[in-house]
Amino acid sequence: MKQTDVLIIGAGAAGLMCAATAGYRGKSVTVVDMGKKPGRKILISGGGRCNFTNENATPDNYLCQNPHFVKSALSRYSAQDFIELVDRHGLNYHHKTLGQLFCDDSAQDIVDILMTECDWAGVSVNLRSEVLTVEKNDSGYKVTTSGESYQCQSLVVASGGLTMPKLGASPIGYKIAEQFGLNVLPTTAALVPFTLHDHDKQRFDGLSGISVDCLVSSQCGTQFRENILFTHRGLSGPAILQISSFWQAGQSIAINLLPETNIEEVIEQWREESPKKALKNMLATLLPKSFIEAMVKQQEIVDRNINQLTKADVAALSEYLHQWQIKPNGTEGYRTAEVTLGGVDTDELSSKTFESKKAINLYFIGEVIDVTGWLGGYNFQIAWAQGVACGQVV
Numbered sequence: 001m002k003q004t005d006v007l008i009i010g011a012g013a014a015g016l017m018c019a020a021t022a023g024y025r026g027k028s029v030t031v032v033d034m035g036k037k038p039g040r041k042i043l044i045s046g047g048g049r050c051n052f053t054n055e056n057a058t059p060d061n062y063l064c065q066n067p068h069f070v071k072s073a074l075s076r077y078s079a080q081d082f083i084e085l086v087d088r089h090g091l092n093y094h095h096k097t098l099g100q101l102f103c104d105d106s107a108q109d110i111v112d113i114l115m116t117e118c119d120w121a122g123v124s125v126n127l128r129s130e131v132l133t134v135e136k137n138d139s140g141y142k143v144t145t146s147g148e149s150y151q152c153q154s155l156v157v158a159s160g161g162l163t164m165p166k167l168g169a170s171p172i173g174y175k176i177a178e179q180f181g182l183n184v185l186p187t188t189a190a191l192v193p194f195t196l197h198d199h200d201k202q203r204f205d206g207l208s209g210i211s212v213d214c215l216v217s218s219q220c221g222t223q224f225r226e227n228i229l230f231t232h233r234g235l236s237g238p239a240i241l242q243i244s245s246f247w248q249a250g251q252s253i254a255i256n257l258l259p260e261t262n263i264e265e266v267i268e269q270w271r272e273e274s275p276k277k278a279l280k281n282m283l284a285t286l287l288p289k290s291f292i293e294a295m296v297k298q299q300e301i302v303d304r305n306i307n308q309l310t311k312a313d314v315a316a317l318s319e320y321l322h323q324w325q326i327k328p329n330g331t332e333g334y335r336t337a338e339v340t341l342g343g344v345d346t347d348e349l350s351s352k353t354f355e356s357k358k359a360i361n362l363y364f365i366g367e368v369i370d371v372t373g374w375l376g377g378y379n380f381q382i383a384w385a386q387g388v389a390c391g392q393v394v
């Protein structure tokens with residue numbers, strides 16, 4: 001049986017950051033992961049360029065049953081701290097909209113930085129090692145993997161959520177939490193595309209690939225202003241992924257297709273300037289032509305000239321374009337979701353160290369716990385911050 005001060009389950013964002021931090025403190029640290037490569041989610045993130053942080057990250061960008069839980073780690077390790085780390089390694093990166101930072105070349109650069117830090121800190125990373133059982137004993141924890149047994153003083157569970165089972169997602173973290181009496185909140189896929197009912201799929205047939213800048217609102221009033229994208233399965237795009245975290249089965253979402261424009265005012269202007277033009281042609285100057293044609297074909301937008309529009313037509317059009325209601329059938333689920341909502345209840349953990357309140361020297365960090373960020377680099381930022389906070393104390 002191998003001895004190590006700290007055993008970390010999961011060579012993902014949170015686990016590797018924690019490992020390097022603890023290693024620099026002189027601890028012997030071992031990371032085990034069942035994957036062939038470390039940081040597999042980092043590698044596919046941000047379309048292969050890893051949106052590794054968000055300069056505007058605040059606690060308001062996270063969903064958690066206890067909204068105060070994220071404050072401590074986030075304030076002690078900010079986006080700027082991670083930027084300083086990648087700068088020290090000479091990473092080339094660029095800013096996108098809304099505070100998002102991406103690698104210029106490849107997400108592999110972020111994994112290389114983390115693995116270099118782990119190497120410098122003397123961490124051993126054991127891949128192809130699936131954790132099978134965990135037992136508490138007098139010296140700490142005994143962890144049995146597919147190839148080896150380890151005895152550690154401190155055990156850090158950084159095994160992630162349930163998204164992308166193909167990339168090694170497993171419920172091991174929730175099982176360990178339950179084994180030690182910790183409450184686990186129900187989990188669900190988030191930052192995930194919506195699927196549509198058959199009648200909506202037929203309505204939008206042929207629109208796949210079209211994207212529109214919209215203001216999307218959930219029934220609880222949360223709003224996101226970004227693109228929506230029609231896909232052959234349903235609706236996706238950043239605004240849809242964002243709102244999916246606030247959506248519950250059976251609810252509708254409202255989409256303002258023209259957030260910058262008051263369509264009633266625009267139609268008054270068109271009445272003066274182009275009264276004989278067809279409404280659909282004029283609308284096609286504001287929205288994708290194929291979308292307008294499809295909606296006219298479905299008789300959801302009237303096929304008249306501007307000067308033929310009645311007051312009721314204009315009111316209906318305004319409601320339609322500014323308050324378009326869609327009731328999703330569901331989501332694409334864990335297969336394509338970026339994150340998992342819910343998980344280990346934060347009431348069971350210290351928000352400063354991430355140690356469990358019920359089992360000494362047992363820690364949970366990263367996506368396995370009930371903290372979920374918005375789309376835009378927020379999830380990696382909280383993983384780095386929790387990894388550092390935990391690595392400083394294990």
Ligand SMILES: Cc1cc2nc3c(=O)[nH]c(=O)nc-3n(C[C@H](O)[C@H](O)[C@H](O)COP(=O)(O)OP(=O)(O)OC[C@H]3O[C@@H](n4cnc5c(N)ncnc54)[C@H](O)[C@@H]3O)c2cc1C
Nearest residue numbers: 010012013014034045046051131160168366367377379380
């Ligand atoms: C397609 C996609 C794109 C994303 N893009 C971004 C982005 O650009 N920016 C952003 O901020 N977030 C992004 N995310 C979210 C982000 O990847 C996660 O929030 C983050 O990776 C969570 O880190 P983690 O360390 O908690 O877990 P993970 O990165 O999931 O790591 C957990 C590790 O534990 C291992 N493991 C699980 N079970 C076992 C077991 N039984 N034994 C051994 N090992 C085990 C897994 O193999 C895995 O390597 C994206 C997610 C996806 C799916």
